[in-house]
Amino acid sequence: MHTSPEGDRPAPADRDPHVTGPHAGYDRYGRFDHYYYRCERCGLESTDPALVRGCPRCGDAPGGPDA
Numbered sequence: 001m002h003t004s005p006e007g008d009r010p011a012p013a014d015r016d017p018h019v020t021g022p023h024a025g026y027d028r029y030g031r032f033d034h035y036y037y038r039c040e041r042c043g044l045e046s047t048d049p050a051l052v053r054g055c056p057r058c059g060d061a062p063g064g065p066d067a
């Protein structure tokens with residue numbers, strides 16, 4: 001068994017740097033319920049891991065998110 005202090009899961013090179021996560025989501029009782037991802041640019045949150053590869057709301061915006 002070989003584990004490094006940096007973690008054994010390298011970050012995908014193609015992930016959107018503005019999307020953070022996975023964050024732990026909790027149910028009404030404060031128990032772990034799910035993971036979610038969040039776009040720091042527009043605030044979109046999703047449980048879909050595909051969000052880390054690019055925020056659909058920012059990425060699909062005509063003229064770019066800063067226009």
Ligand SMILES: [Zn+2]
Nearest residue numbers: 039042055058
């Ligand atoms: Zn976004």
